[in-house]
Amino acid sequence: MQFTCFHLMPYRPLDMEERAKHRSAWVVLPNTLYDPERGAEQYESYLNQLTSAESLGFDVIGVNEHHQTAYGMMPAPNLIASALIQRTKNIRIAILGRALPLTNNPIFIAEELAMLDTLSRGRIIAGFVRGIGTEYHATGINPAHSHERFQEAHDLIVAAWTRPGPFEFEGEHYNFRYVNLWPRPYQRPRPPIWIPSQGSSETVRWAAAPERKYPFLVTFSAFDLVKRYLTTYADQARQYGYEPSGGQLGWAVPIYVADTDEQAKKEAGSAIESLFNNFLPNPWEMLLPPGYMSLSSMKATMKARRSLGSRPRTQTADDLISSGTALIGSPKTVVEKIKRMQDETGFDNLVSMLQFGTLSDELTNRNMQMFASEVMPHLR
Amino acid sequence: MSPSVIYHEVRDAKVRMMRAGAGEPLVFLHGAGGLSPWGPFLEDLSKNFDVIAPEHPGFGDSGDGAFIRNVADMAMYYLDFLDSLHAGAVHLVGTSLGGWIAAEIAVRNCSRIASVSLLAPAGLRIKGVPIGDNFIWGPEEGTRNLFFNQAYADKLLAVEPTEEEADRQLTNRFMATRLGWEPRWFSPSLQKWLHRIQVPSLVLWGEEDRLFPVEYAKVWGESIPAAQVQIVPNAGHLMQIECAQDVAKRLLSFLAGR
Numbered sequence: 233m234q235f236t237c238f239h240l241m242p243y244r245p246l247d248m249e250e251r252a253k254h255r256s257a258w259v260v261l262p263n264t265l266y267d268p269e270r271g272a273e274q275y276e277s278y279l280n281q282l283t284s285a286e287s288l289g290f291d292v293i294g295v296n297e298h299h300q301t302a303y304g305m306m307p308a309p310n311l312i313a314s315a316l317i318q319r320t321k322n323i324r325i326a327i328l329g330r331a332l333p334l335t336n337n338p339i340f341i342a343e344e345l346a347m348l349d350t351l352s353r354g355r356i357i358a359g360f361v362r363g364i365g366t367e368y369h370a371t372g373i374n375p376a377h378s379h380e381r382f383q384e385a386h387d388l389i390v391a392a393w394t395r396p397g398p399f400e401f402e403g404e405h406y407n408f409r410y411v412n413l414w415p416r417p418y419q420r421p422r423p424p425i426w427i428p429s430q431g432s433s434e435t436v437r438w439a440a441a442p443e444r445k446y447p448f449l450v451t452f453s454a455f456d457l458v459k460r461y462l463t464t465y466a467d468q469a470r471q472y473g474y475e476p477s478g479g480q481l482g483w484a485v486p487i488y489v490a491d492t493d494e495q496a497k498k499e500a501g502s503a504i505e506s507l508f509n510n511f512l513p514n515p516w517e518m519l520l521p522p523g524y525m526s527l528s529s530m531k532a533t534m535k536a537r538r539s540l541g542s543r544p545r546t547q548t549a550d551d552l553i554s555s556g557t558a559l560i561g562s563p564k565t566v567v568e569k570i571k572r573m574q575d576e577t578g579f580d581n582l583v584s585m586l587q588f589g590t591l592s593d594e595l596t597n598r599n600m601q602m603f604a605s606e607v608m609p610h611l612r
Numbered sequence: 613m614s615p616s617v618i619y620h621e622v623r624d625a626k627v628r629m630m631r632a633g634a635g636e637p638l639v640f641l642h643g644a645g646g647l648s649p650w651g652p653f654l655e656d657l658s659k660n661f662d663v664i665a666p667e668h669p670g671f672g673d674s675g676d677g678a679f680i681r682n683v684a685d686m687a688m689y690y691l692d693f694l695d696s697l698h699a700g701a702v703h704l705v706g707t708s709l710g711g712w713i714a715a716e717i718a719v720r721n722c723s724r725i726a727s728v729s730l731l732a733p734a735g736l737r738i739k740g741v742p743i744g745d746n747f748i749w750g751p752e753e754g755t756r757n758l759f760f761n762q763a764y765a766d767k768l769l770a771v772e773p774t775e776e777e778a779d780r781q782l783t784n785r786f787m788a789t790r791l792g793w794e795p796r797w798f799s800p801s802l803q804k805w806l807h808r809i810q811v812p813s814l815v816l817w818g819e820e821d822r823l824f825p826v827e828y829a830k831v832w833g834e835s836i837p838a839a840q841v842q843i844v845p846n847a848g849h850l851m852q853i854e855c856a857q858d859v860a861k862r863l864l865s866f867l868a869g870r
Contacts, residue, residue: 260748368793369748376790517748522782522789530786531779538778 233574233611234479236326236583237285237600238294241278241312243302244590245270248510251302256514258301258366266302274305277593281586281600282316286323288604292357294326294583296428299334299363299370303511310344317352325352328428328449328484328583329359332389333381334371338406339413341385342392346417354418359426359449360386365519376523379434381405393422428484428583431461432529440468440476449482449583452512455556455573458483462577478580483573486558486588488595489602493561499595500588501549504558507589508547558588563606570611582611613658615650620666622696625689627674628667633658636726638703638867639694640665641710643850644734644746644788645758646672646780653852656860660867661703666693668713670787672780683709683735683791683799687716694724701726703867707852708824709734709792712799715836719805727870729814729863730832732824732849737798738831744823747793760820760848797824806835812870813839816862818847818855840866 246257247265254261282293295312298304306312309327316325325348330341349356362382368375384403388411391401397412417423427439428449439446450461462481469476486507488500516537520530552558559566573579586603587596615632630650638661640654647667657663669689670677680686690713694702703726706714711733718728737743744757756765773781813836817829826843833841842862847855 255748255750372794372796374789374793376786376793515750517750521747521793522786527783527786531782534778534782535775 233570233580233582234291235289235608235611236292236294236581237282237288237290238296238326238328238484238583238585239278239282239587240296240298240304240585241274241306242507242511242589243271243274243305244592245274246302246510248506251510256366256518257303257511258298258514258518259369261302271305277596278587279312279315279319281593281596282312283319284597284600286320288600289608290323290604292324292326293320294328294359296328296359297331297361297363299331299367301366301370301511310348313348313356314351317348317355322355324355324357326357326426327359328357328426329361331361331363331367332385333362333378334367334373335385336406338385338388339392339408339411342389343413345389345423346393346413346415349417349419349423350415352418354423356417356419356423357426358423359428360389361428362524364514365521365524366514368521368524369518374523375521377405378524379526390422390425393417426482428482429461431457431464432525433464434526436461436465436468440465440472440480442472442474445469445474445476445480447480447482447581449484449581451484451583452486453557455569458485458556459573459576462573462579466578476578478574478578480581481577481579482581482583483579484583484585486560486585487566487603487607488558488560488586488588488591488599489563489566489607490598491562493565496560496562496565497549497553500558500560500591500599503589503591503595504549504552504560505547505589508552508557511589563602563610566603566607567610570607574611613655615654615658615663615665620693620696622689622693625669625675625677625679627669627693628672630654630665631663633661633663635661636703637662637664637697637699638705639697641690641704641706641713642668642671643708643710644784644792645708646784648853651853652856653860656857657705657863660864662699664697664702668710668787670790671784677787680787681790683712683716686713686791687720690717691721691724700724703727703729705729705731705863706733707731708849709788709797711735712797712802715802715806715809716799718809718811719802720808722809722811725811727812727814727867728809728836729816729866731816731852731859732818732821732828733815733832734792734797734824735799735802736828736831736835737795737800738828741825741827743797743825745796746823747789757822758849759854760818760846761854764850764854803831803835806832807837809836809838811838812866814863814866815839815841816851816859817841817843818849818851819843819845820847821849821851823849
């Protein structure tokens with residue numbers, strides 16, 4: 233199994249009482265609630281945590297992109313990746329991912345990732361995403377064009393990495409007379425591409441296609457849902473006529489280990505609740521702007537939502553643990569759950585989030601060490 | 613009088629259309645929320661006019677609007693539509709998004725247009741006068757913010773939409789997003805061409821509009837040469853619903869006096 237140490241870099245000092253006065257921790261949360269000094273402390277802690285992943289034996293460090301939110305302080309994940317390149321030697325660095333539709337010039341993304349790949353001598357993994365729905369409020373990009381822009385930007389970036397330049401790119405949203413990267417990526421033909429996703433069937437079909445075989449990471453979902461999405465991907469691959477590798481099947485999940493299940497829950501309970509109840513929730517107008525999903529998927533989603541009631545549900549640590557949305561417990565418990573997913577899906581690509589919500593540095597460091605020494609060896 | 617409902621085909625696009633009344637033709641262009649059921653406002657207009665209310669391509673039960681990428685496309689579509697009516701010059705009435713479409717049609721070609729009436733149209737941007745963010749508003753605030761008289765919002769909110777109606781609303785919201793998300797509810801190149809609207813024009817604005825503030829009325833009035841501007845008191849954005857009689861009366865008197 234391949235292990236990624238993934239981080240969102242949340243703004244932990246957030247005043248949750250003030251947060252509760254706003255509809256979301258994204259886009260509309262006044263940045264007067266952000267303190268630059270505390271922000272600098274967060275970056276320092278988080279960079280130290282990610283750097284330590286190398287000596288702890290992780291295979292990959294993962295960073296990600298979100299905009300205008302206390303949920304994650306990485307609007308420009310490439311900057312963090314660049315800092316990590318300087319602090320590490322061999323570990324791979326995954327940018328999970330860049331939100332392609334949000335930029336008007338995807339060549340910039342191709343260029344920056346080629347630079348990072350070169351600076352790191354080929355240690356970069358490129359994640360491509362569309363961003364979550366709030367990103368379209370934050371950037372003004374029309375969500376109606378989200379899918380089209382993603383496809384086109386992807387095609388442009390891959391071509392820029394692999395086709396001899398200069399060449400011309402002619403698209404609907406992007407048109408360039410000259411595409412000619414200097415530098416080109418260090419890896420040949422290009423850095424690996426991973427696709428983090430919430431599991432839309434369109435994305436699964438596209439990522440699994442034989443000409444791509446992009447590893448597919450299911451993020452922040454209940455155990456059964458993760459299993460269903462990974463199975464869908466594997467089935468899709470078989471329909472395409474090939475057997476997917478375990479590395480193509482990824483699960484991104486918050487994990488916390490301590491000596492006993494009780495202790496783990498006691499130490500991480502409030503932090504995991506802050507992630508799901510304070511940092512993450514969005515009203516559907518922000519999370520699913522029209523066009524972010526196809527009209528038919530959206531109709532089905534809204535129908536399901538109407539039957540559940542529209543009020544967002546507060547999730548307790550117990551809910552999150554029992555649904556398998558977060559893995560919190562003794563090393564034995566956590567190993568068993570991961571093994572169960574492995575048995576049931578064949579997945580081999582674990583993206584662990586070992587700091588989440590308000591989890592302190594001390595607990596995070598202990599969690600990382602224990603995960604590395606008492607979970608990873610049983611799964612290697 | 614209940615309108616006849618027909619599907620009118622222009623080139624490859626089939627749109628649902630309500631039609632009632634007799635007299636000179638009047639085309640009503642609906643807003644981003646879609647074509648409402650025939651109500652007192654259109655009913656009043658149909659007493660003096662042949663009222664034609666098409667549902668824009670991509671909205672509600674009208675056919676797929678994939679070929680309409682923006683409001684400029686919509687305006688070109690409606691130029692074809694006006695040709696296809698074989699009705700001579702029409703009175704064009706548009707509300708909100710429909711007002712923007714009406715203005716974009718008229719700056720392109722007024723030869724089939726007898727007059728233009730704009731009810732709180734989208735389409736312009738005044739720097740420093742922010743509009744409401746209807747895409748971030750939740751269902752309740754989104755409804756409340758469109759009315760001055762909250763009794764109308766209460767009434768709408770009290771009704772749970774049927775599954776069919778909820779699907780229609782979602783379809784409309786998708787199309788509205790395509791047309792109005794970015795730049796938000798305006799075209800940067802519209803204002804400089806508004807002098808081309810050379811027919812009698814009326815701009816009506818609800819004094820209490822919380823989506824597009826009433827300050828916009830003045831700029832429209834200054835930009836269209838022959839425009840008269842009227843501010844409707846005690847009215848929000850959907851003035852033709854909450855002040856149906858008042859708004860219809862103003863419109864009929866403008867059309868009679870032109």
